[in-house]
Amino acid sequence: MQVNHTKKLVTNLKQGTIIRGKWNGTKYQVIQKLGEGACGVVYLCERNGVQAALKIGTDSSRIITEVNVLKTFQKVQGKRLGPSLLDVDDWVTPAGIIFPYYVMEYLRGTELASFLRGKGKEWLGVMMLQLLTDLEELHNQGWVFGDLKTDNLLVTTPPPQLRLIDVGGTTQTGRAIKEYTEFYDRGYWQRGSRKADPSYDLFALTMVMLEIAYGSRFERGTHPRQTLEKKLQQASLLKPYRLLIQKVWTGGYTHSREMKNDLSSMLNSPSKYKAAEMKNTRVSRRREAEKTSFASAESVVIFITVILFYILYSIVAW
Amino acid sequence: MKKGTLKQILLLTDGCSNQGEDPVAVAALANNQGITVNVIGVLDDHQSEQPDGLEEVEAIAMSGGGVSQIVYQKALSQTVQMVTKQAMTQTLQGVVNQELKQILGEKQTFEELPPDKRGEVMEVVEDLGETCDLEVLVLVDTSASMTPKLSTVKEALFDLSLSLNARSGNNRFSIFCFPNKTKPIQKLMDWTPELDGISKVFPKLASGGITPTGPALKEAMYQFGKKSLFGSMKHASKPYEETGY
Numbered sequence: 001m002q003v004n005h006t007k008k009l010v011t012n013l014k015q016g017t018i019i020r021g022k023w024n025g026t027k028y029q030v031i032q033k034l035g036e037g038a039c040g041v042v043y044l045c046e047r048n049g050v051q052a053a054l055k056i057g058t059d060s061s062r063i064i065t066e067v068n069v070l071k072t073f074q075k076v077q078g079k080r081l082g083p084s085l086l087d088v089d090d091w092v093t094p095a096g097i098i099f100p101y102y103v104m105e106y107l108r109g110t111e112l113a114s115f116l117r118g119k120g121k122e123w124l125g126v127m128m129l130q131l132l133t134d135l136e137e138l139h140n141q142g143w144v145f146g147d148l149k150t151d152n153l154l155v156t157t158p159p160p161q162l163r164l165i166d167v168g169g170t171t172q173t174g175r176a177i178k179e180y181t182e183f184y185d186r187g188y189w190q191r192g193s194r195k196a197d198p199s200y201d202l203f204a205l206t207m208v209m210l211e212i213a214y215g216s217r218f219e220r221g222t223h224p225r226q227t228l229e230k231k232l233q234q235a236s237l238l239k240p241y242r243l244l245i246q247k248v249w250t251g252g253y254t255h256s257r258e259m260k261n262d263l264s265s266m267l268n269s270p271s272k273y274k275a276a277e278m279k280n281t282r283v284s285r286r287r288e289a290e291k292t293s294f295a296s297a298e299s300v301v302i303f304i305t306v307i308l309f310y311i312l313y314s315i316v317a318w
Numbered sequence: 319m320k321k322g323t324l325k326q327i328l329l330l331t332d333g334c335s336n337q338g339e340d341p342v343a344v345a346a347l348a349n350n351q352g353i354t355v356n357v358i359g360v361l362d363d364h365q366s367e368q369p370d371g372l373e374e375v376e377a378i379a380m381s382g383g384g385v386s387q388i389v390y391q392k393a394l395s396q397t398v399q400m401v402t403k404q405a406m407t408q409t410l411q412g413v414v415n416q417e418l419k420q421i422l423g424e425k426q427t428f429e430e431l432p433p434d435k436r437g438e439v440m441e442v443v444e445d446l447g448e449t450c451d452l453e454v455l456v457l458v459d460t461s462a463s464m465t466p467k468l469s470t471v472k473e474a475l476f477d478l479s480l481s482l483n484a485r486s487g488n489n490r491f492s493i494f495c496f497p498n499k500t501k502p503i504q505k506l507m508d509w510t511p512e513l514d515g516i517s518k519v520f521p522k523l524a525s526g527g528i529t530p531t532g533p534a535l536k537e538a539m540y541q542f543g544k545k546s547l548f549g550s551m552k553h554a555s556k557p558y559e560e561t562g563y
Contacts, residue, residue, distance in 0.1 A: 177484060188477075
């Protein structure tokens with residue numbers, strides 16, 4: 001009860017509220033609420049005329065965990081993953097309650113679904129390619145994004161660039177996924193474990209594609225695997241990506257790079273791209289298997305007929 | 319820090335206790351013995367969010383040092399794993415806080431450390447959470463009103479083992495239910511590292527009317543001592559990495 005009560009104090013901060021840091025003394029003025037996550041509320045705020053996003057919460061450990069992840073990302077040279085971290089501090093309210101917060105770069109953008117609305121089909125592929133490029137970078141650093149979902153994707157313009165936001169689920173490779181959302185979780189769909197490995201993110205990426213195709217999330221039903229397969233077959237938007245997605249589901253990719261390469265060659269020459277070109281897919285293997293088993297069945301039948309004739313012949317002869 | 323095993327009781331119920339000792343008091347006792355009590359109140363899909371009788375859910379968890387949540391069946395799976403993990407972090411942080419107090423003085427807690435120091439401490443807590451051993455005793459209220467929810471409960475427990483078995487630390491689960499005609503709790507599944515055998519465990523019969531949550535919790539506490547020798551000998555002496563403080 002107490003926790004809920006104190007949480008309410010920061011879920012609706014009024015415009016103009018001044019948040020002053022206990023440790024660094026920096027002042028931020030609240031402009032408006034941007035969103036609310038599992039462990040905190042994000043506000044657009046301003047400091048010396050510069051806008052920034054400030055995430056404030058009640059659970060110090062979760063806020064700090066996210067800060068730790070953001071810090072690791074800052075150390076990466078070259079491409080920046082996620083928003084950059086600007087400040088970490090505590091706010092002591094006039095009533096004496098302490099709220100931990102951190103301040104990050106404010107990314108102005110649109111949600112992926114609304115960005116794609118009214119655009120050509122090719123844009124989905126392009127966005128996914130950008131996402132795979134970021135994931136590859138992340139995976140190379142030994143991290144898995146974890147809670148990959150449409151809510152955590154933002155398209156900034158110009159030029160259109162897909163960005164990952166909210167690093168709350170980001171987990172070191174090999175550990176248990178920190179945070180996930182059922183619809184995007186391969187464990188929920190009975191397609192694997194919740195251990196952080198690159199293919200965990202790739203599965204979530206295919207679910208982002210399905211969600212875009214249907215305009216909403218859907219239930220898993222009593223047979224999750226079949227539901228997924230059916231949904232994929234029925235999504236006309238995803239027709240060109242079917243084999244790619246199935247390859248993810250059957251564990252065909254262990255690295256984001258492999259999937260990125262397949263997707264990019266597919267986008268570069270869509271006309272030449274045929275099912276047969278994608279090697280190692282289960283589908284083609286299964287077809288071969290069917291062929292061989294059919295052949296062996298045939299020879300068994302012939303063999304039995306010959307024996308029958310022989311027996312018949314020996315009985316008659318006898 | 320020596321490697322320890324976190325002990326948790328996860329109580330799944332949909333109503334208020336009405337027989338025997340006060341479960342809030344029993345939870346305090348359990349907490350005192352190093353067992354965390356988490357409680358999840360399961361709502362019917364048509365129930366309002368603040369039903370009568372479920373205030374107890376929060377009270378039991380609070381005195382049991384654990385986490386509580388009241389949810390609709392639909393959200394049960396995600397809640398069960400979240401509550402369990404949250405309670406683990408909470409317990410580990412409590413342990414770390416104790417250490418901090420011993421080193422830095424009575425007033426120094428995690429929340430009062432400067433942010434960068436807090437970040438370092440949190441890394442340690444996270445490492446512990448990933449590697450520590452965990453024992454979860456699941457205590458399911460199988461009184462009449464819970465019966466239609468049991469298939470969801472089963473799903474949620476299977477999901478819990480999926481989440482926890484993704485950690486590097488070892489897990490052990492056991493499942494008990496109550497009420498029972500002759501004893502406070504009935505064992506449905508002995509300590510085991512996986513929960514995938516749970517499809518058959520819930521009994522069909524349900525005695526109506528009584529919900530002796532207190533006595534059930536008390537009996538559940540005693541189950542932590544009783545474990546198969548084999549299980550407790552395995553991985554017995556793997557100390558935590560040096561934590562640096």
